[in-house]
Every structure is written in C-alpha cells, then in structure tokens.
Amino acid sequence: MLTVYGMKSSGNCYKVELLLEQLGRPYRWVEIDSAAGETRTPQYLAMNLNGKVPLLEVEPGRWLAESNAILCYLADGTPLWPSDPWQRAQVLQWLFFEQYSHEPYIAVARFxxxxxxxxxxxxxxxPRLxxxxxxxxxxxxxxxxxxxxxxxxxYTIADIxxxxxxxxxxxxxxxxxGYPQICAWLDRVRAQPQFVAQTTS
Incomplete structure (x- = not known):
C-alpha cells in the first residue's frame, strides 16, 4: 500500500492525490501539519531530510519526495507520462515551468x-508576486x-x-x-475521469 504524507491544503500535495485517484491506485493518506512543525520532527526528517510535503512511501524504508518527481514515478507506464522521448520532454518542460516560473509566485501569493x-x-x-x-x-x-x-x-501529468x-x-x-483559454482548460481538467476536487481539511 502506498502511503502519502501530505497536507490537504497544499497544492503540491493535491497533485499527488489527484493523480492517485485518477489512476485508481489504492493509497493511505497521512495528514501532516507543516505549520505545526510536523515535518521537522526527527521521525519525519529521517524519511525526508528536506522536511517538506508531499512525501510518498513506496514501501517500508523507501521514500520519494518532490511532488513532480512523485508524479513521474506514479504515472510511469500510463498515458499520463508518455513513452515517446519527445512527448516526455514536453511534459518535463512544463513540470519545470510549473516549479520555476509558476508555483513560486502563484502559490506563494496564495499562502x-x-x-x-x-x-x-x-x-x-x-505586488511583485x-x-x-x-x-x-x-x-x-x-x-x-x-x-x-x-x-x-x-491530458498528462503536466496538466495535473x-x-x-x-x-x-x-x-x-x-x-x-482575463484568461479565457486557461478557464476552458481548467474545465477540461475537471472533466477528466476520476477527477477529484481539492479539499482543505
């Protein structure tokens, strides 16, 4: 059984939840409150030295951090992570864009x-964000x-x-x-099979 250590209000954790639901993979969710210091305990740091969520426990003693790395791992062998090298590179391009040009501003402003x-x-x-x-x-x-x-x-993990x-x-x-194309795309994502909305509790 896969175990996800995550925080429901986090977009990075929601990525993992959404992918697992859409793949129909069974998993266990362990809610971690990073604001309360739960990612800085010796027990958590033994699993992830960076002290962040999400964290995927693949099997006892085997952990994978970083949300987009988790997406790539879980989607391997599925249409959501293409096997063609060029198509896979296109997905990676947008995963890197999300973490470097998008998340540091949109997610931080939200926080x-x-x-x-x-x-x-x-x-x-x-204002800068x-x-x-x-x-x-x-x-x-x-x-x-x-x-x-x-x-x-x-639809791929780049969209997730x-x-x-x-x-x-x-x-x-x-x-x-003011972004009609983005709004239409959001609706297309919500229309995907097994889509689940983010919860904050």
Whole structure:
C-alpha cells in the first residue's frame, strides 16, 4: 500500500492525490501539519531530510519526495507520462515551468493571502508576486490557444501539475477572468475521469 504524507491544503500535495485517484491506485493518506512543525520532527526528517510535503512511501524504508518527481514515478507506464522521448520532454518542460516560473509566485501569493495576518511584513511582496504570476499565466494562456492540454492533445501529468495551483489562483489575488483559454482548460481538467476536487481539511 502506498502511503502519502501530505497536507490537504497544499497544492503540491493535491497533485499527488489527484493523480492517485485518477489512476485508481489504492493509497493511505497521512495528514501532516507543516505549520505545526510536523515535518521537522526527527521521525519525519529521517524519511525526508528536506522536511517538506508531499512525501510518498513506496514501501517500508523507501521514500520519494518532490511532488513532480512523485508524479513521474506514479504515472510511469500510463498515458499520463508518455513513452515517446519527445512527448516526455514536453511534459518535463512544463513540470519545470510549473516549479520555476509558476508555483513560486502563484502559490506563494496564495499562502500569504490565506494564512498570514493582514499586517504581516510578507504582504509587501504581493505586488511583485502578482506581477510575476501574471507573466506565467500569460505564457499559459498563449500556449493553450493552440492546443487543449500542455503537452499537446492529450491530458498528462503536466496538466495535473499546473492545475494544482492555477485553479486556486484567485486565493492569491489573481483574476482568471482575463484568461479565457486557461478557464476552458481548467474545465477540461475537471472533466477528466476520476477527477477529484481539492479539499482543505
């Protein structure tokens, strides 16, 4: 039985949950509250030295961290992670984009808005985060004008990775109303078999 150590409110953890549900893979979920320090205990750090979620326990004593690495591992051998080298590279391109150009701005703005106090000094970062996040959304909008999904005509883990925080971008102050291609793509993702919405508890 696969075990996921994750936090339901985290988009990175939601990626793993969504993929497992869509693959129909049985798994056990262990809720970890990183805000309460549960990822910094000696027991957790023995599994993941980086002290973050999500973490996938494949079997006793064998753990895999980093959400997009987990997606690649779980989707191997399925259409969601293509076998063709060029198509696989297209998926990787968008996985890297998500972690470098998208998540650091859209996800961080969401975190600040939802979980930090109104007078927290990190709120001063919001204008810059929103500017950079809007740049990422513009790239996505232009790309989706020519294809239904990120790695071409088929739904892949690239879509799962980008869906996780894009669908909740409004939480960080992003108005998706100006991105009709993204909105249509979000609906296409929600229409996929075995789709499950993110919960926050």
């Amino acid at each position: 600040i808005c939802r979980w930090l106090a109104e007078d927290h000094p990190r709120r001063a970062d919001l 929103r500017e950079r996040g809007a740049q990422a959304l513009a790239v996505m909008e232009q790309h989706l004008a020519e294809r239904p999904f990120f790695a071409g005509n088929e 990775a980008l869906f996780a925080y894009t669908h909740a971008a409004a939480d960080g102050g992003f108005d998706l109303g």
